[in-house]
Amino acid sequence: MIIWGSRGLTSVVESGQFHCPQCGTDRAFSLKQVRNFFTLYFIPLIPLNIAGRYVECGSCGGTFAEEARAYDPERERQEMHTRMLRVMIMAALADGEVDETERRAIKEQYQDLTGLPVAAATLESEIGLAKSSSGNLNSFVGGIANNLSPHGKALVVKLAFHTMSAAGDLRPGHQEQLTKLADTLKIPRDQYMELIDQLSQPESGQ
Helix, strand or coil, X not given: CCCEEEEEEEEEEEEEEEEECCCCEEEEEEEEEEEEEEEECCEEEEEEEEEEEEEEECCCCCEECHHHHHCCHHHHHHHHHHHHHHHHHHHHHHHCCCCHHHHHXXXXXXXXXXXXXXXXXXXXXXXXXXXXXXXXXXXXXXHHHXXXXXXXXXXXXXXXXXXHCCCCCCCHHHHHHHHHHHHHHCCCHHHHHHHHHHHHCCCCCC
């Protein structure tokens, strides 16, 4: 009687360093590959298809998608800062212009968010890019909303509101864009209005 079948064998195809999502720091990793083999009498003889690949942390043993090798928390943080800067600029541009009061508000909020000042040249460059785009605050936020946590969504509202209200009362263009943010961010209307009310309070820390 001939006994044949198939089985998966795991091998290491790459090793290196990555930022482990579970450990929260840089660790050694192994990129492992599972390949199916045709077996005869339980002995793997002929390689067949690749069943899958995954990254395994050498410290905690956690397994992750292959893309985890490229995860860079510092780059992600910088990209988030750039997106939030664009949120503030788009919020200011809701009435067609970024005035000096709004510029000051953007600089102060960026400093609070990142701990670093935004360079004047960077700010003006970002304003120019925003002006030349065909979008507005809600179209920009709509493009990043799915990747935002509840905290991230609240941060967007906070930055937009404080930028728009830097000179006092909200202007018509500001009010229109701010009102639409609830739907863009998929925040329930009652929660959104409560957040706006908190942000409206003098010296609000929200």
